[in-house]
Amino acid sequence: MPFLLAESAATSxxxxxxxxxxxxxxxxxxxxxxxxxxxxxxxxxxxxxxxATIGVSLALSFFALFNVIDADGGILVHTHEWFTAGxxxxxxxxxxxxxxxxxxxxxxxxxxxxxxxxxxxxxxxxGYGRYFAHMCLFVFSMLGLVLADNLxxxxxxxxxxxxxxxLLIGFWFHRPAAAAxxxxxxxxxxxxxxxxxxALLLIWTRGPGGSFDVGLxxxxxxxxEPEGWIITLFALGIFAGAVGKSAQxxxxxxxxxxxxxxxxxxxxxxxxxxVAAGVYLVARFFPVFEASHDAMTxxxxxxxxxxxxxxxxxxxxxxxxxxxxxxxxxxxxxMMLSLGAFGYVAAIFHLFTHAFxxxxxxxxxxxxxxxxxxxxMRLMGGLRKYMPITFATCVIGSLxxxxxxxxxxxWSKDEILLDAFRENPGLWFVAQxxxxxxxxxxFRAIFLTFFGEYRGGQPVDPHDHDSHFEGDPAHPHEPPWSxxxxxxxxxxxxxxxxxxxxxxxFRDLIxxxxxxxxxxxxxxxxxxAISSTVLGVLGIGLAWAIYQKHWLSSRSFAMGFGPLTALxxxxxxxxxxxxxxxVKRVLQSGWNRLLELNDKYVVDxxxxxxxxxxxxxxxxxxxxxxxxxQAYGLGFAAGILVVVVAxxxxxxx
Amino acid sequence: MTPGLDHFLTVGALLFCLGLIVALSxxxxxxxxxxxxxxxNAVNVTLLAFHRFTESANPVAGQTFVVFVITxxxxxxxxxxxxxxxxxxxxxxxxxxxxxxxxx
Numbered sequence: 158m159p160f161l162l163a164e165s166a167a168t169s170x171x172x173x174x175x176x177x178x179x180x181x182x183x184x185x186x187x188x189x190x191x192x193x194x195x196x197x198x199x200x201x202x203x204x205x206x207x208x209a210t211i212g213v214s215l216a217l218s219f220f221a222l223f224n225v226i227d228a229d230g231g232i233l234v235h236t237h238e239w240f241t242a243g244x245x246x247x248x249x250x251x252x253x254x255x256x257x258x259x260x261x262x263x264x265x266x267x268x269x270x271x272x273x274x275x276x277x278x279x280x281x282x283x284g285y286g287r288y289f290a291h292m293c294l295f296v297f298s299m300l301g302l303v304l305a306d307n308l309x310x311x312x313x314x315x316x317x318x319x320x321x322x323x324l325l326i327g328f329w330f331h332r333p334a335a336a337a338x339x340x341x342x343x344x345x346x347x348x349x350x351x352x353x354x355x356a357l358l359l360i361w362t363r364g365p366g367g368s369f370d371v372g373l374x375x376x377x378x379x380x381x382e383p384e385g386w387i388i389t390l391f392a393l394g395i396f397a398g399a400v401g402k403s404a405q406x407x408x409x410x411x412x413x414x415x416x417x418x419x420x421x422x423x424x425x426x427x428x429x430x431x432v433a434a435g436v437y438l439v440a441r442f443f444p445v446f447e448a449s450h451d452a453m454t455x456x457x458x459x460x461x462x463x464x465x466x467x468x469x470x471x472x473x474x475x476x477x478x479x480x481x482x483x484x485x486x487x488x489x490x491x492m493m494l495s496l497g498a499f500g501y502v503a504a505i506f507h508l509f510t511h512a513f514x515x516x517x518x519x520x521x522x523x524x525x526x527x528x529x530x531x532x533x534m535r536l537m538g539g540l541r542k543y544m545p546i547t548f549a550t551c552v553i554g555s556l557x558x559x560x561x562x563x564x565x566x567x568w569s570k571d572e573i574l575l576d577a578f579r580e581n582p583g584l585w586f587v588a589q590x591x592x593x594x595x596x597x598x599x600f601r602a603i604f605l606t607f608f609g610e611y612r613g614g615q616p617v618d619p620h621d622h623d624s625h626f627e628g629d630p631a632h633p634h635e636p637p638w639s640x641x642x643x644x645x646x647x648x649x650x651x652x653x654x655x656x657x658x659x660x661x662x663f664r665d666l667i668x669x670x671x672x673x674x675x676x677x678x679x680x681x682x683x684x685x686a687i688s689s690t691v692l693g694v695l696g697i698g699l700a701w702a703i704y705q706k707h708w709l710s711s712r713s714f715a716m717g718f719g720p721l722t723a724l725x726x727x728x729x730x731x732x733x734x735x736x737x738x739x740v741k742r743v744l745q746s747g748w749n750r751l752l753e754l755n756d757k758y759v760v761d762x763x764x765x766x767x768x769x770x771x772x773x774x775x776x777x778x779x780x781x782x783x784x785x786x787q788a789y790g791l792g793f794a795a796g797i798l799v800v801v802v803a804x805x806x807x808x809x810x
Numbered sequence: 811m812t813p814g815l816d817h818f819l820t821v822g823a824l825l826f827c828l829g830l831i832v833a834l835s836x837x838x839x840x841x842x843x844x845x846x847x848x849x850x851n852a853v854n855v856t857l858l859a860f861h862r863f864t865e866s867a868n869p870v871a872g873q874t875f876v877v878f879v880i881t882x883x884x885x886x887x888x889x890x891x892x893x894x895x896x897x898x899x900x901x902x903x904x905x906x907x908x909x910x911x912x913x914x
Contacts, residue, residue, distance in 0.1 A: 784910055787835070
């Protein structure tokens, strides 16, 4: 039975049939099943099935979105009891509201275009069928995560997307770097997931009557009934999960390494959708965070720290894809900052625009790799002449990322700056600084890659049989149309997605997902818009002066900052800290040594002790067992004597 | 002084202890057998003493028991002596310390 939550700010309910919502989730799952069972060895059909099943989800998602828009962002929940065990009752159901509908469209549209792109990018790979199977499974999990109506289902799909991320980062598992990166991603995110699990247990024991329902949890948090520390603890648990999945400081180290996976995977999972799931999760439970100002402060400052750290690392990277990776971490940090500054709508809006322009940027990185067989920008340069479409779309994505008027990124970043400014000038300052750095590093990458003279790319290694590189890196060329088309299509939302915010429909849509209206409202401010644009242009100009005109030598520039440059190049020593200190010292020398000693002396000690006691006693006892009946008889008689004496001593006559 | 139950029991106990000591300490198998016979007869003395000095609903039981014990003791002595003789024929000894064929 569909029901409307009483406190919903919207006036009407979407009228989507339940099967439509389930079909959105099920379609990619069917595609996965078909590919795994029958089509793994038939590349053309496997790719086609993947695109078709995701296309179905895409069409139904748009249908759902328009339906929700018609209903002014109302909430519709279809739920069924799954099982009940004691005080635990778990439902299985779908929930559609403005937030969900927007996420659905983002996920399916980016996934669709990335699949299309993949048919060209992965062409000739021996794991072609496996690739599309994993991709379908990922899209299924992500859609399930978005549509789930309770925390329990969210947790299940949350882990499923983590699994898919692992499988796809390690897609070329025969490469040690890829295998290590996959493990790193899986283990690092698992640390955060522990927090999510803790939140799940907390909501079961202390929450609204053993129910995990999203709507109930939101109401419960705003009712003022639970104690403050429970709310804070729950919010921080949720946020810990988000920190892992969205690669926030201090668990951000896995995302740059995740670039070992195929580039379309990075575009879809590690830029547009899965890493944004953390932001989505915090947004989903936004009323809970609103009820705890401590949790909000943590979210805001973790986001601020992440965005600043990642942006500073991005400016010294030489790998095109890693610039993008750190840029993604930085932008996710901005979204978290926005959420922490009560900028709920701004965060989702930035998630929305970021998904498009960052997916676009990653796909152009894939195109560049397709032409030059490398991601190292020192081996590129001058590609503007050879790849005009890739160049143009990359510049569009970069301008959008840098927040230049009137592209999509400008509007969403402006919203974030507004909310940050209203909440805390410190946050606003960090966000502005990040804007400047963002514009600088992305245009540094553009100038290094597309301008100047071509530096030859990476020659194809004839001994590397895993590489399916086709063509000649010395003569770069545009990729096939299956890869060019997604670039061109994605460029459209990267330019125009900002139009949503102008007529306020987006705000109403996203706000409708909350049980009550937002307290904090910000309106457009010329001063902030102008200052952020000026900083963006300044960053681009700086990159232009250094990397195009060479007015300033990048080397002397780096020298000028001395220790800071070293800090950035060493990624703030996070990897070193984790590897050398945490893993080697604390885990291997500390904890493992403790376990080893325990094993050696306690566990082995017990086993050996039992053996020793048995041996020593038997050594003593064997003297008695001499085979002489007379000796036994003596013992027998002595025993009786002892018993008799004892009996008479106890009972005197 | 007329001997009473206590005296008979004391004699029985002393005889039993003597038999036990003989049976446990003798190295000669024949000696061990003699010790066992002594212990059996000590028990017989005790049984008869109780028969003589206590009231019982079934007065013959003590005597009957003694007759049975004597019979079994005779049979046991016959078997044990036969064993001793046959062992002596094989090993030319009846020292119990050396009757250890089953020992590995």
